[in-house]
Amino acid sequence: MARAATTSDVFNAIAEPQRRAILVLLRGGDRPVTALAQELGLTQPGASKHLRVLREVGLVRDRKAGRQRLYGLDARGLRPVREWTDGFERFWNQSFDRLGAYVQDLGRDEKES
Amino acid sequence: MARAATTSDVFNAIAEPQRRAILVLLRGGDRPVTALAQELGLTQPGASKHLRVLREVGLVRDRKAGRQRLYGLDARGLRPVREWTDGFERFWNQSFDRLGAYVQDLGRDEKES
DNA sequence: TTGACGCATGCCGATAACGGCATATAATAG
DNA sequence: CTATTATATGCCGTTATCGGCATGCGTCAA
Secondary structure, three states: OOOOOOOOOHHHHOOOHHHHHHHHHHOOOOEEHHHHHHHHOOOHHHHHHHHHHHHHOOOEEEEEEOOEEEEEEOHHHHHHHHHHHHOOHHHOOOOOOOOOOOOOOOOOOOOOO | OOOOOOOOOHHHHOOOHHHHHHHHHHOOOOEEHHHHHHHHOOOHHHHHHHHHHHHHOOOEEEEEEOOEEEEEEOHHHHHHHHHHHHOOHHHOOOOOOOOOOOOOOOOOOOOOO
């Protein structure tokens, strides 16, 4: 019992500001590790480690190119995030006024995780 | 230098599965802490702690009601997430085929964080 | 082959995130 | 006032995360 279960899902992957920055950069095209590191002010090992996380959740793909390794965006992995937030879209404007729904007794159910 | 800067932004708040579950539950209406804990199988202190995080990033609001404290959704805080993912929408279908853009030399810029 | 380059991995130290438990605080009930 | 309910907080132990540094491995050039 400790530090449960954040690891290795997309939500966790994009919780890291540097990793988000990497993804944004990759929208501009594939890049080798060194380029990413340089443009973001990271050390090379630092960049590699973040890329590893992103790769493991499927947000980036790598491709060998000579002695470098090009990383490219695979944004499909972001769909679950998008879809999850979609479920809240209708609350964006009125979630406030609704603060009075006042559910005193329980017994309703919500499906979905 | 260690464990940098994840804390206390929305992306981090929703990186926790239990916190996402809380938010989903709150779509069904405001609830006191105990109800949330019970419905999610959390201990009361556990629920309180997660609610604290959610409150600090502005995703929930609390309201006193007698001796209980009702928590309600304030989904506006999810907008930044939605907007961030929106920036990748156009890559969802073709990010793959594009894996050939092959940017060998650098010198382009990306704005946005 | 030897050396330089590009990248991944391993180890370490610091920190903070989570869960569990006990307790403090607030408020209502009796 | 006292007891009970509802919630927040504090402390502890465990583990994972992140950054830095050194090193290992593959690839290309000379």
